[in-house]
Amino acid sequence: MTALSTLPLIAHRHLDAVVAWRGSTPVSVRQFLGEVEYVAGQLPPGRHVLNLCGDRYRFTVALAACIVSGRVSLLPSTHTPEMVRQMQRIAPDVFCIADQGADVDLPTFRYPESMPPPAVTPAIPDIDCAQVIAQVFTSGSTGVPVPHVKRWGSLVRNVRAEAQRLGIGVGHAILGTVPPQHMYGLESTVLMPLQSGAALHAGRPFYPADICAALASLPRPRVLVTTPYHLRALLTEQATLPAVDQLLSATAPLSQDLAEEAENRFGTPLHEIYGCTETGQLASRRTTAGLEWQTLSDIRLRREGQTLWAEGGHIDRPTCLADVIELTGGSPVSTTFLLHGRHADQVNIAGKRTSLAYLNHQLNAIPGVQDGIFLLPQGDSPDSIHRLTALVVAPGLIPSALTQALRERIDPVFLPRPLLFVDALPRNATGKLPSQITQDLLTTLQAQSATREPA
Amino acid sequence: MPETNHELQNEVAGLIVSTLNLDVSPEEIQPDASLYGEGLGLDSIDILEVALVVSKRFGFQLRADNADNVSIFSSLASLTRHIAANREK
Numbered sequence: 001m002t003a004l005s006t007l008p009l010i011a012h013r014h015l016d017a018v019v020a021w022r023g024s025t026p027v028s029v030r031q032f033l034g035e036v037e038y039v040a041g042q043l044p045p046g047r048h049v050l051n052l053c054g055d056r057y058r059f060t061v062a063l064a065a066c067i068v069s070g071r072v073s074l075l076p077s078t079h080t081p082e083m084v085r086q087m088q089r090i091a092p093d094v095f096c097i098a099d100q101g102a103d104v105d106l107p108t109f110r111y112p113e114s115m116p117p118p119a120v121t122p123a124i125p126d127i128d129c130a131q132v133i134a135q136v137f138t139s140g141s142t143g144v145p146v147p148h149v150k151r152w153g154s155l156v157r158n159v160r161a162e163a164q165r166l167g168i169g170v171g172h173a174i175l176g177t178v179p180p181q182h183m184y185g186l187e188s189t190v191l192m193p194l195q196s197g198a199a200l201h202a203g204r205p206f207y208p209a210d211i212c213a214a215l216a217s218l219p220r221p222r223v224l225v226t227t228p229y230h231l232r233a234l235l236t237e238q239a240t241l242p243a244v245d246q247l248l249s250a251t252a253p254l255s256q257d258l259a260e261e262a263e264n265r266f267g268t269p270l271h272e273i274y275g276c277t278e279t280g281q282l283a284s285r286r287t288t289a290g291l292e293w294q295t296l297s298d299i300r301l302r303r304e305g306q307t308l309w310a311e312g313g314h315i316d317r318p319t320c321l322a323d324v325i326e327l328t329g330g331s332p333v334s335t336t337f338l339l340h341g342r343h344a345d346q347v348n349i350a351g352k353r354t355s356l357a358y359l360n361h362q363l364n365a366i367p368g369v370q371d372g373i374f375l376l377p378q379g380d381s382p383d384s385i386h387r388l389t390a391l392v393v394a395p396g397l398i399p400s401a402l403t404q405a406l407r408e409r410i411d412p413v414f415l416p417r418p419l420l421f422v423d424a425l426p427r428n429a430t431g432k433l434p435s436q437i438t439q440d441l442l443t444t445l446q447a448q449s450a451t452r453e454p455a
Numbered sequence: 456m457p458e459t460n461h462e463l464q465n466e467v468a469g470l471i472v473s474t475l476n477l478d479v480s481p482e483e484i485q486p487d488a489s490l491y492g493e494g495l496g497l498d499s500i501d502i503l504e505v506a507l508v509v510s511k512r513f514g515f516q517l518r519a520d521n522a523d524n525v526s527i528f529s530s531l532a533s534l535t536r537h538i539a540a541n542r543e544k
Binding site for chain 2: 209229233412418
């Protein structure tokens with residue numbers, strides 16, 4: 001494959017093209033490039049950055065300022081004090097960029113409130129395809145996050161393939177309900193607009209009424225980038241929905257029923273995107289048309305014994321996939337597949353991912369915890385959210401103190417509900433916890449708890 | 456808080472507990488304690504769930520500038536005040 005050695009920061013061809021919408025006010029390429037250059041010149045010397053800007057436009061300017069100045073953005077899965085300490089261990093020079101009160105214990109660069117007017121004809125920077133622009137992290141099994149580097153060329157090829165699959169380009173306006181600090185939001189609400197000539201919406205609306213108002217403020221064609229959880233809330237609460245020209249969902253599988261309702265009520269196709277931290281976005285499907293996934297351009301999946309590899313397209317080197325995948329088409333190399341679930345150790349709650357091993361390590365690292373284990377929820381309906389349970393042996397701790405200690409270490413969506421105190425865990429002679437015995441213990445505890453509740 | 460809001464506050468506390476299946480009784484929720492973070496421990500998923508129930512029960516839709524601004528949920532008392540001021544049923 002012949003790859004270009006540089007790719008431009010943005011795909012827009014005119015300095016007056018719209019790169020972002022702040023409410024209903026457009027931001028031109030000229031203004032964007034001017035702000036990127038200004039912010040890049042103001043940044044402190046550290047080479048690693050935690051970009052905490054809540055406004056998606058400011059996040060994008062800060063990200064671009066880091067890219068043009070050779071800095072690496074760190075994208076951990078959460079910003080708890082423990083995770084921030086781990087980022088500091090990985091990159092001692094890390095500082096954070098914030099546009100509002102940042103609640104992290106790091107040197108902080110405050111996003112400038114005002115900037116000088118841009119040059120009349122700023123140039124669109126070319127970025128070296130081999131440049132590492134971000135590090136994303138998966139949960140290691142030892143309690144330490146595992147970094148994965150993201151290079152400019154690979155990221156750009158990936159989001160261009162996404163835009164091509166979805167038919168998104170110049171003139172589209174893209175609204176996201178997901179934060180830009182995670183891979184899906186970074187790819188689909190920041191990099192895809194920049195690399196397709198589309199415009200991103202600066203907001204991150206939360207309540208269904210806010211999402212509808214933000215959509216209605218955008219010119220068409222409009223794209224909504226969301227998750228099953230936001231989509232379900234929107235469809236439940238809103239009697240009338242603004243017209244949308246493309247719906248995109250990711251982070252967790254969507255049921256065909258919800259997909260069909262969304263398509264009918266928004267009057268537009270809904271596509272799901274599948275990917276993972278190691279590879280980025282790999283495939284898409286139109287959920288109402290069938291459950292089979294189609295890889296993005298030139299990506300192939302290859303089965304070799306028990307191992308499944310993703311290769312081609314934007315993927316720099318073949319990467320092993322941990323999910324439970326069935327290749328369709330009858331060959332060990334395929335561009336279509338069915339996804340039967342994530343790897344057994346993986347946890348996904350409302351789109352946030354971690355592993356049981358990581359959670360268990362964090363739980364057992366708390367002073368006073370003698371033994372403890374997280375259990376996956378038993379419910380498995382794709383459109384609703386189920387919480388984790390934890391069993392813990394900690395005779396000297398009260399529940400609120402243990403919960404608070406966990407809050408320092410893990411993302412709040414993973415906090416156990418319920419957190420059950422036990423005298424001992426039913427470990428076998430080799431120290432393992434057979435899952436059936438653990439589940440039986442849980443069932444017994446829950447039955448006891450139910451009988452104590454007032455009628 | 457005016458006396459008349461006590462009944463509403465109790466109802467809202469009950470809605471939170473029943474919607475989220477919490478392991479506390481409605482009376483245990485302190486009116487001025489934080490509902491998220493270190494207080495009751497609700498997160499954005501919970502807040503969206505409660506928002507849907509509030510919208511259905513009281514006939515109005517919650518709004519915020521952005522996802523980081525859910526200050527209506529800073530406490531049971533502030534949520535109750537917001538509902539009292541905006542309810543349509």
